[in-house]
Amino acid sequence: MLSRVPPQTLRILALLLVLFAVLLFFSTQVPNYLNGRLFNRISSSVAIMALIACGQTLVILTRNIDLSIGSTVGFVAFATGSLITNNPDIPPLVLATYSVLLGACFGVVNGLLVAYARIPSIIVTLGTMALFRSALVEYSDAKSITTNNLPTWLVEFPNTQLFTIGTFQFRAAFVVAVLVVFAVHIALTRLRPARKIYAVGSNPEAAEMAGINTKLVVFFTFVLAGALAGLAGFMFLARFGTITVVAGLGFELKSVASAVVGGVNIFGGSGSVIGALIGAILVDLIDMSLVRWQLVSEFWREAVLGSLILLSVAADAILMRRLVKWRVAREKKQTKSGVSS
Amino acid sequence: MSEPVLQLNGISKHFGMTKALSNMSISLLAGEVHAIVGENGAGKSTMIKIMTGIHQPTSGAIKVDGATRVIAGPQAARDAGIAAIYQEPMVFPDLDVAENIFIGDKSSGILTRPAAQRKRARALIERIGIKLDPSRIASGLTLAEQQAVEIARALSQDVRVLIMDEPTASLSAHEAEQLRKIAKTLAGQGVAVVYISHRLEEIFEIADCVTVIRDGSHISTKPIAEVTSDGMIAEMVGREVGNYFAKAASTATDEVIFEVRNLTLDGVFEDISFDLHKGEVLCMAGLVGARRTDVALALFGVTPPTSGTVKYKGQTTHFTTPRDAIEAGIAYVSEDRRKLGLAMPMAIKSNVSLATLNDFLSPLGLLDRAEEDKVAHHFSDRLNIRTPDVETPVGMLSGGNQQKVMLAKWLNLNPELLIFDEPTRGIDIGAKAEVHDLIRTFVAEGGAALVISSDLPEVLAMGDRILVMREGHQMGILDHTEATQKAVMMQATGQMQEAV
Numbered sequence: 115m116l117s118r119v120p121p122q123t124l125r126i127l128a129l130l131l132v133l134f135a136v137l138l139f140f141s142t143q144v145p146n147y148l149n150g151r152l153f154n155r156i157s158s159s160v161a162i163m164a165l166i167a168c169g170q171t172l173v174i175l176t177r178n179i180d181l182s183i184g185s186t187v188g189f190v191a192f193a194t195g196s197l198i199t200n201n202p203d204i205p206p207l208v209l210a211t212y213s214v215l216l217g218a219c220f221g222v223v224n225g226l227l228v229a230y231a232r233i234p235s236i237i238v239t240l241g242t243m244a245l246f247r248s249a250l251v252e253y254s255d256a257k258s259i260t261t262n263n264l265p266t267w268l269v270e271f272p273n274t275q276l277f278t279i280g281t282f283q284f285r286a287a288f289v290v291a292v293l294v295v296f297a298v299h300i301a302l303t304r305l306r307p308a309r310k311i312y313a314v315g316s317n318p319e320a321a322e323m324a325g326i327n328t329k330l331v332v333f334f335t336f337v338l339a340g341a342l343a344g345l346a347g348f349m350f351l352a353r354f355g356t357i358t359v360v361a362g363l364g365f366e367l368k369s370v371a372s373a374v375v376g377g378v379n380i381f382g383g384s385g386s387v388i389g390a391l392i393g394a395i396l397v398d399l400i401d402m403s404l405v406r407w408q409l410v411s412e413f414w415r416e417a418v419l420g421s422l423i424l425l426s427v428a429a430d431a432i433l434m435r436r437l438v439k440w441r442v443a444r445e446k447k448q449t450k451s452g453v454s455s
Numbered sequence: 456m457s458e459p460v461l462q463l464n465g466i467s468k469h470f471g472m473t474k475a476l477s478n479m480s481i482s483l484l485a486g487e488v489h490a491i492v493g494e495n496g497a498g499k500s501t502m503i504k505i506m507t508g509i510h511q512p513t514s515g516a517i518k519v520d521g522a523t524r525v526i527a528g529p530q531a532a533r534d535a536g537i538a539a540i541y542q543e544p545m546v547f548p549d550l551d552v553a554e555n556i557f558i559g560d561k562s563s564g565i566l567t568r569p570a571a572q573r574k575r576a577r578a579l580i581e582r583i584g585i586k587l588d589p590s591r592i593a594s595g596l597t598l599a600e601q602q603a604v605e606i607a608r609a610l611s612q613d614v615r616v617l618i619m620d621e622p623t624a625s626l627s628a629h630e631a632e633q634l635r636k637i638a639k640t641l642a643g644q645g646v647a648v649v650y651i652s653h654r655l656e657e658i659f660e661i662a663d664c665v666t667v668i669r670d671g672s673h674i675s676t677k678p679i680a681e682v683t684s685d686g687m688i689a690e691m692v693g694r695e696v697g698n699y700f701a702k703a704a705s706t707a708t709d710e711v712i713f714e715v716r717n718l719t720l721d722g723v724f725e726d727i728s729f730d731l732h733k734g735e736v737l738c739m740a741g742l743v744g745a746r747r748t749d750v751a752l753a754l755f756g757v758t759p760p761t762s763g764t765v766k767y768k769g770q771t772t773h774f775t776t777p778r779d780a781i782e783a784g785i786a787y788v789s790e791d792r793r794k795l796g797l798a799m800p801m802a803i804k805s806n807v808s809l810a811t812l813n814d815f816l817s818p819l820g821l822l823d824r825a826e827e828d829k830v831a832h833h834f835s836d837r838l839n840i841r842t843p844d845v846e847t848p849v850g851m852l853s854g855g856n857q858q859k860v861m862l863a864k865w866l867n868l869n870p871e872l873l874i875f876d877e878p879t880r881g882i883d884i885g886a887k888a889e890v891h892d893l894i895r896t897f898v899a900e901g902g903a904a905l906v907i908s909s910d911l912p913e914v915l916a917m918g919d920r921i922l923v924m925r926e927g928h929q930m931g932i933l934d935h936t937e938a939t940q941k942a943v944m945m946q947a948t949g950q951m952q953e954a955v
Contacts, residue, residue, distance in 0.1 A: 303567075304566055304567055305565055305566065305567070306560070306564070306565050306566065306567050307565070309550070309554060309558065309567065310558070312547070312549055312550055312554075313547050313550065313558050315549070316547035316548055316549040316550060317545065317546065317547045317548060319545065320545035320546060320547055321547070321558075322529055323507075323509075323529055323539075323541075323545050324529070324545075324558050324559045324608070325529045325530040325532075325533040325559045326558070326559065327530065379549075383547070383548065383549035384549040438595070443722050
């Protein structure tokens with residue numbers, strides 16, 4: 115039965131297993147751990163990271179990386195905040211669209227430089243990470259956006275309870291993020307053009323030979339990642355209200371961590387955004403649980419988190435290798451018995 | 456006569472100072488199998504790259520259906536109905552077989568329908584005449600299967616010109632025959648097939664006409680009936696080649712250098728036993744899937760065997776890593792140049808010194824680049840590597856010359872036992888003879904060679920003895936006096952066993 119399940123699905127099942135193991139572990143360590151509050155806190159924070167990790171996944175699938183994504187989130191959050199502060203009458207949907215388009219513009223810059231100027235993405239986005247952040251500092255004039263100046267609909271949006279299951283509140287931001295991730299997942303698996311993203315990451319040379327416009331594909335993933343970061347910026351503004359120049363700092367690394375923990379191959383070609391979503395949840399869960407874990411001091415939190423990320427990736431790599439071997443052996447057996455019968 | 460589907464008119468292509476093609480003209484007719492032959496570096500690959508839009512000609516015109524057309528890129532080539540299958544398959548390792556086949560497909564809407572796609576894929580694979588599950592992930596496929604996927608991909612598109620570049624180089628005899636059948640069938644359906652092969656017997660079997668090119672220039676185009684094998688070879692090399700198929704005298708001694716007994720790797724191969732003498736060439740013959748490479752990798756320490764004994768120079772050994780084997784004086788020349796053999800972006804000289812870097816240290820512990828240069832030049836001359844200089848990245852050389860660089864890298868180790876895996880796959884007859892001479896010289900000087908080859912004439916010409924494998928089993932060892940093509944094929948296909 116196990117051999118019928120595609121590797122990607124197995125990976126996600128394994129991730130869920132790890133998620134439960136982590137929950138179980140901390141429930142023995144932290145008093146009053148498993149409750150609705152935990153879910154609500156995680157879901158609120160994951161709503162933002164899931165979108166960013168989703169965009170990062172698209173970029174990583176094509177053998178690239180986007181380190182500027184945190185700066186994009188910060189800039190968009192600030193710019194959206196100042197727009198609505200100065201024009202409080204802008205309708206919600208227009209404001210969200212503005213965020214998405216602004217994020218996409220940053221993606222265009224990255225995409226042009228990576229795909230068409232052929233500069234390695236790690237260099238390009240390392241540069242734009244600093245540039246976008248500086249642009250934010252310049253643009254903000256060292257001022258901050260504050261919650262008081264934002265319209266109430268915006269501040270209330272992320273915490274709007276759409277529905278509740280027991281003590282689990284499903285808030286608007288989380289539901290929107292999950293819906294977006296699922297939409298991207300469906301697109302990636304079922305849309306023909308999306309298959310090209312995997313093809314380009316899997317074997318760029320062969321993709322070129324197969325008549326795929328690899329440059330356009332890479333460009334497109336950067337634009338999409340920018341757009342998703344833009345939406346995340348909107349969510350960030352809505353959730354925190356107060357936006358300073360350090361908004362979104364460090365998100366780029368956390369998004370890469372989420373994707374990699376979620377089973378996205380850092381060398382491109384394989385992985386899913388659902389994996390990245392679960393990866394984001396796992397990283398956030400561990401991070402948040404460590405705060406409440408008495409045994410570990412504040413100073414060690416980063417180290418423990420880092421080790422856990424390494425551990426999960428290593429375990430995943432080893433298990434997957436085993437699985438592939440086991441399957442190959444099994445297939446051989448089957449074909450052998452098939453021939454003789 | 457009808458209008459040619461594709462025509463090159465006086466095409467020249469220069470790369471800097473190098474003239475890859477000069478004034479090349481060729482006409483491809485619908486329904487015809489047009490063979491193109493030439494030595495390594497003759498310009499075949501460049502010509503294909505121009506036809507498929509990867510390179511743009513420096514001068515000259517390309518005509519499609521009689522109208523001059525610029526083929527700006529691979530997509531433009533596909534739009535014109537031109538597809539190519541390469542010697543080294545181009546698949547997407549992370550996608551499954553069906554997805555690989557239909558990656559560029561535009562015919563069936565924006566949504567993918569995996570079930571329908573697999574069904575269509577299965578139909579195409581059946582046309583090729585092999586068994587392959589369309590839902591398998593491509594990274595686990597053999598070279599032959601990957602190639603089948605590529606062929607199916609080309610079949611899935613409406614090809615009008617199908618370029619096959621050494622398509623059978625990595626296929627077994629049976630698969631190669633299937634492929635030739637497909638080439639003929641497609642030609643019968645009105646496709647213009649360009650067939651590039653170093654196996655001359657194939658060309659006589661399927662080609663309608665043959666074009667010989669040499670040093671980037673067109674030498675001749677003749678109907679197959681007017682061509683002889685000797686004449687073709689003479690035109691290709693511009694000189695007479697020595698008797699390539701003749702068996703060289705054996706230099707085998709009585710001293711056993713390598714004693715293998717009941718070597719088994721569970722589920723892969725079992726009970727492989729043979730002796731290898733000093734001065735001897737032992738060939739391993741068999742069809743694709745015979746697991747010959749797996750035996751070689753086990754001997755070389757890449758995948759240690761599960762049971763069996765190996766004695767090397769009288770000592771029982773257990774190599775568990777390639778390093779152990781290399782230190783003991785064993786070298787393995789891989790069949791997959793790209794993956795296991797060469798660092799493509801690195802210079803020839805850096806590749807040659809790679810396995811023996813410790814020998815190139817100056818007293819200060821720095822790399823002695825002058826020495827590196829000297830050694831690289833030595834091999835470049837000895838192996839007749841055609842290159843402007845030894846600083847040239849290996850990736851820019853032709854396949855045959857890459858193979859020679861790989862040989863240089865391992866010969867540089869002064870090994871006592873060389874394992875060659877398909878040493879002449881995809882290289883031309885001139886270079887083949889050179890490689891054979893090198894192997895002969897190597898064993899005559901006291902080495903021993905284990906040669907895996909799917910090329911039967913080569914096996915018969917090289918092997919002092921021939922070990923035949925079939926699906927992980929040793930079928931027998933033939934002495935060169937009793938070995939014939941038929942005898943080897945009987946064992947390789949398992950017909951001997953049924954007769955008993």
